[in-house]
Amino acid sequence: MGKTIAEKIFDSHLIDNPHGDMHIIRLDAVFCHEITTPMAINDLLQRGKDKVFDPDKIKVVIDHVSPAKDSKTAQQGKILRDWTRRHQIPDFFDIGRNGVCHALFPEKGFVRPGFTITMGDSHTCTYGAFGVFSPGVGTTDTEVAILKGICAFRYPKTIKIDISGRLKAGVFAKDVILHIIGQIGVNGATDKVIEFAGPVVDEMDMAARMTLCNMAVEAGGTCGICYPDMHTVDYLWPYIQAEYSSKEAALAAFQPLASDPDADYEAVITIDVSELSPMVTHGNQPDRVKPVEEMQGTVVDQVYIGSCTNGRIEDLQAAASALGKNKISPRVRAILSPATPETYQKALDQGLIKIFMDAGFCVTNPTCGACLGMSNGVLAEGEVCASTTNRNFNGRMGKGGRIHLMSPATAAATAVAGHIANSSLYRKDK
Amino acid sequence: MKSFNGKVLFLDRSDINTDEIIPAKYLTEISKEALKPHLLEDLSLEEFDPQTDHADKNVILSRSNFGCGSSREHAPWALEVNDINLVIAASFARIFRQNMYNNGMMAMELPPETIDRLFSSFSGAETTLETNLHEQVFIFRTADREECVSFDLSGFDRELVEAGGWVEYADSKY
Numbered sequence: 001m002g003k004t005i006a007e008k009i010f011d012s013h014l015i016d017n018p019h020g021d022m023h024i025i026r027l028d029a030v031f032c033h034e035i036t037t038p039m040a041i042n043d044l045l046q047r048g049k050d051k052v053f054d055p056d057k058i059k060v061v062i063d064h065v066s067p068a069k070d071s072k073t074a075q076q077g078k079i080l081r082d083w084t085r086r087h088q089i090p091d092f093f094d095i096g097r098n099g100v101c102h103a104l105f106p107e108k109g110f111v112r113p114g115f116t117i118t119m120g121d122s123h124t125c126t127y128g129a130f131g132v133f134s135p136g137v138g139t140t141d142t143e144v145a146i147l148k149g150i151c152a153f154r155y156p157k158t159i160k161i162d163i164s165g166r167l168k169a170g171v172f173a174k175d176v177i178l179h180i181i182g183q184i185g186v187n188g189a190t191d192k193v194i195e196f197a198g199p200v201v202d203e204m205d206m207a208a209r210m211t212l213c214n215m216a217v218e219a220g221g222t223c224g225i226c227y228p229d230m231h232t233v234d235y236l237w238p239y240i241q242a243e244y245s246s247k248e249a250a251l252a253a254f255q256p257l258a259s260d261p262d263a264d265y266e267a268v269i270t271i272d273v274s275e276l277s278p279m280v281t282h283g284n285q286p287d288r289v290k291p292v293e294e295m296q297g298t299v300v301d302q303v304y305i306g307s308c309t310n311g312r313i314e315d316l317q318a319a320a321s322a323l324g325k326n327k328i329s330p331r332v333r334a335i336l337s338p339a340t341p342e343t344y345q346k347a348l349d350q351g352l353i354k355i356f357m358d359a360g361f362c363v364t365n366p367t368c369g370a371c372l373g374m375s376n377g378v379l380a381e382g383e384v385c386a387s388t389t390n391r392n393f394n395g396r397m398g399k400g401g402r403i404h405l406m407s408p409a410t411a412a413a414t415a416v417a418g419h420i421a422n423s424s425l426y427r428k429d430k
Numbered sequence: 431m432k433s434f435n436g437k438v439l440f441l442d443r444s445d446i447n448t449d450e451i452i453p454a455k456y457l458t459e460i461s462k463e464a465l466k467p468h469l470l471e472d473l474s475l476e477e478f479d480p481q482t483d484h485a486d487k488n489v490i491l492s493r494s495n496f497g498c499g500s501s502r503e504h505a506p507w508a509l510e511v512n513d514i515n516l517v518i519a520a521s522f523a524r525i526f527r528q529n530m531y532n533n534g535m536m537a538m539e540l541p542p543e544t545i546d547r548l549f550s551s552f553s554g555a556e557t558t559l560e561t562n563l564h565e566q567v568f569i570f571r572t573a574d575r576e577e578c579v580s581f582d583l584s585g586f587d588r589e590l591v592e593a594g595g596w597v598e599y600a601d602s603k604y
């Protein structure tokens with residue numbers, strides 16, 4: 001029997017099987033942010049175990065509330081800052097160099113096909129785009145990961161989603177993943193890895209694959225995962241060129257990770273996306289999805305473009321083309337938060353920031369901020385937000401606020417219309 | 431070891447997420463105690479009053495996919511500081527479940543039919559639960575009724591419960 005990509009990675013990192021289905025694996029990297037790690041640091045201090053397993057394998061960012069908005073968030077940042085100094089952790093991204101973790105860490109070259117990575121953040125599953133086994137974990141798991149470089153998991157079972165067909169113009173990875181979550185439900189992949197494969201995924205760039213894998217957890221998935229290919233090599237090339245004689249050599253090293261043809265899956269789901277139209281959520285679970293056409297006209301108060309799902313340069317490009325020279329509706333306020341400083345810089349260089357600002361967008365620094373209702377765009381009771389983020393839970397962006405999840409292009413078109421609307425990039429008949 | 435006995439709170443809904451258990455705005459707290467007044471503050475459940483309804487409860491009974499969403503361990507901590515160490519549900523989100531055991535707490539899955547039956551026989555009545563870890567049975571009691579339900583605690587989860595969590599266990603073993 002062959003193995004899935006998740007099984008291959010898992011097996012090569014296995015260090016113990018203490019009981020039944022629980023396995024202890026070695027971690028190649030441990031990522032940390034200021035919301036879930038400070039409690040782990042404090043607990044280690046209290047236990048007299050203020051140590052780290054390997055300062056070079058721990059990567060740290062302040063991203064959720066940045067710059068600090070009050071003394072409590074300032075304190076969280078300080079705990080992280082002091083800790084990275086104390087343990088001489090070289091890769092610490094403080095204000096000015098910081099961005100949304102799951103966009104920043106790949107951009108810094110910290111992920112590799114075949115890696116195991118954990119972080120105290122449910123969207124750690126994003127790195128699966130690179131062929132990484134990267135489940136989100138809690139604070140105690142982070143604490144042990146920091147101390148020992150290990151984590152416990154059940155043996156990974158996989159659901160394969162084979163995506164075929166050809167996406168219409170104006171239909172994006174976000175629409176595909178919303179559609180998939182709508183099909184399998186918020187509980188559809190609980191405790192399972194979602195493997196994304198097929199010709200549509202093969203054609204996707206890394207940004208699109210990150211959007212797919214990012215939302216695996218919204219279907220309950222342990223993580224999403226894609227096979228490494230030339231797109232992966234191209235993206236990582238600046239960071240790996242010293243290790244491989246050529247891109248082909250790197251590809252040859254990564255390709256054996258792909259699932260074997262006779263691998264065993266929990267389920268294989270085949271979807272054809274040729275007829276898929278832009279999607280949007282309604283209600284307050286991410287599996288409540290409808291085509292934008294059916295929600296057309298739903299009035300919104302705020303539009304938010306950003307986050308680890310859709311705050312990358314490719315997302316800003318799509319949103320800017322959907323905006324064109326239009327201005328946002330006077331009844332709407334619109335916020336753009338480029339996910340990282342590099343994205344922000346590129347957007348400036350490419351003239352995108354000007355397009356957003358001319359349209360009437362407020363452009364904020366890179367931060368999670370409004371995505372989890374922390375800062376920079378919290379909703380008031382009864383307000384509606386069109387958002388490129390990943391969770392439409394009740395109260396997520398502010399108590400009593402309602403969220404509709406959509407692609408950056410749809411969000412931009414919605415900002416212009418003042419109500420949910422398809423972008424002009426979408427061609428129904430082609 | 432923590433206590434897994436006490437009065438039962440019935441949360442008759444699936445997919446209760448960690449934003450509902452403890453909203454993100456309290457994630458800036460760096461002590462568990464500070465979470466105490468905010469447990470279940472944003473829960474969407476008709477007639478549920480977060481100010482009063484969980485006050486004297488120690489066990490939660492709920493439906494499927496309990497604890498989905500954010501990985502925040504503040505969710506189990508908010509339960510813990512309110513003396514709720516046990517959640518029984520038809521299924522759990524992976525991270526929430528692991529977070530519970532990592533803190534020496536319990537997240538126990540029972541078959542959906544059993545959960546249905548427990549809801550129909552006990553919700554609405556003042557119910558207490560006694561956990562016998564050794565025999566692996568829960569005993570549900572009201573003034574005039576009693577029902578025993580067996581459960582299956584895996585070897586690993588038992589060790590975490592007995593060790594008081596994953597840090598102690600991992601540090602002594604690896």
Ligand code: SF4
Nearest residue numbers: 100307308368371372
């Ligand atoms: S952008 Fe939103 S979903 Fe992503 S890591 Fe930040 S808070 Fe979490």
